[in-house]
Amino acid sequence: MQFKLLHKDSGSKARAGELLTDRGKIETPIFMPVGTVASVKGVHQRELREEINPDVILGNTYHLYLRPGMEILEQAGGLHKFMGWDRNILTDSGGYQVYSLSGNRKIKEEGVKFKSHIDGSSHFFSPESVMEVQRTIGADIIMAFDECTPYPCDYNYAKRSMHMTHRWLDRCIAHLDKVPFKYGHSQSFFPIVQGSTYKDLRKQSAEYIASVGAEGNAIGGLSVGEPADEMYEMSEIVCDILPEDKPRYLMGVGTPLNILENIALGVDMFDCVMPTRNARNGMLFTAHGTINIKNKKWENDFSAIDEMGITFVDTEYSKAYLRHLFAANEYLGKQIATIHNLGFYLWLVRTAREKIVAGQFYEWKTMMVKQMDKRL
Incomplete structure (x- = not known):
């Protein structure tokens, strides 16, 4: 993937850029419609292409893993062919969905054991298995496995969680080198900044994520109920640290007002x-x-x-x-x-x-x- 920073706004930190993947161009700032289970709810792919016309949509690793499952997606030739979508797809890591299953999951250093919301069956996500799942889904941009902390969140818990997310990131990167691309196109990998709403943790996490040198970077954990002013404060801190020559993706945000304010802070990509x-x-x-x-x-x-x-x-x-x-x-x-x-x-x-x-x-x-x- 290549990212070109084309223009900067004189009155804010807003940027206009261009991502080039094997599948095509993504002009930023961009909003990605959410196609959780290989479908943007209520919209045919033809309407999505011709009327809404996004350069990229989002798929959900957790939901696709459960249904239709990896065997079906691999037989179909990946998610693009399965759902009839020939433009870019980004898949999240499933970390947010695991967070939302708070009553049905256990988080350990090895990974997360959880129960399906569909039938109660037990499953296990590790950084390694999530990378393999996203290889099989075949999205153009894939995310690191992270823990999304709730709001409010105790400082010590947020700190422990952030460090575990960083260790999981190292495992994701190591394992990706062992798992080849499928379906004839490459995938770009984005790590995720965490740290709840604590300035020092966000700075520390952003610095660690920046040091990895990934093709793009994401900001997680800022769509879990925190006040808007705290979201903006964390976004600004992180955007000031993440490299300027890489796209910045704010996960799960938000209202039209949230999007404009975060564009002004230097964010390039959104989904909600x-x-x-x-x-x-x-x-x-x-x-x-x-x-x-x-x-x-x-x-x-x-x-x-x-x-x-x-x-x-x-x-x-x-x-x-x-x-x-x-x-x-x-x-x-x-x-x-x-x-x-x-x-x-x-x-x-x-x-x-x-x-x-x-x-x-x-x-x-x-x-x-x-x-x-x-x-x-």
């Missing part, structure tokens, strides 16, 4: 379930604020869902019709809202890129944050 999950609950993100389409106020509003939207659903359907679909519990309503929200997120990061290139990002970001922080 929020646009799809909130869509299924009737929340639409727009440049002028959020809409709860279930509200009665939209019952006889026959204007387009979003005149500024970039997808066909934004002007093809009215707010009144979309509200009706939610009231009638028609799944089409969730699909329309999902396509809209993902289209908006991609519009947001691509417009941010344009503003960075034009030297206008900071002023535009300040205006957008005020506009979007409204309930319509």
Whole structure:
């Protein structure tokens, strides 16, 4: 993988760059739609390509390991062929999902023993096995196995966890050298900065991760319930340490406002379930604020869902019709809202890129944050 830093914003630390993988180009800043189980919920791959048009999507190692399983994916020729997606895919390591199974897992130095949320069967993830699983999935960018700590988190626990994540990283790197690529394309490897919301731990972790010299770097553990101002503080500390000539990926974040503020701090890549999950609950993100389409106020509003939207659903359907679909519990309503929200997120990061290139990002970001922080 190659990363080219093309432009910097004069009023902030925002950057516009370009990642080149064996599969193609990823322009940054970028938002990656989450395709947890080889599917971005409610969206056909054709709609994903032609309407939302992301350069890269995210797959989930934990879920794909359980279903459909590694045997099926290998027989299919990897995740790309299995799901009919010919662009870039990034897979997380499963560390966050293991964290979320707090009642059904045991973490030790060797790895994590956990019970499947599907059938209760027992499984074990180690740094080595997770690297092998991600080789079999065949994503273009793969993540190191880490422990994601909760918020709030005791300092001593966060410190022990961070050091274990660093030891696990060393094991990931050592094992990757022994496991060849599959399916005819290479994979890029990103380690993950941890340290909860403690400044000294984040600095120490960022320095260690930077010293590894990986092709890109990620920031984990900042989408687990911490206040936004603490997230921004940790992001800034870490971005100031991670190398400038490598892409920076903030995992699991977040709202449109979170994304703009973190772009301003020097983050390049994002993913989050929020646009799809909130869509299924009737929340639409727009440049002028959020809409709860279930509200009665939209019952006889026959204007387009979003005149500024970039997808066909934004002007093809009215707010009144979309509200009706939610009231009638028609799944089409969730699909329309999902396509809209993902289209908006991609519009947001691509417009941010344009503003960075034009030297206008900071002023535009300040205006957008005020506009979007409204309930319509």
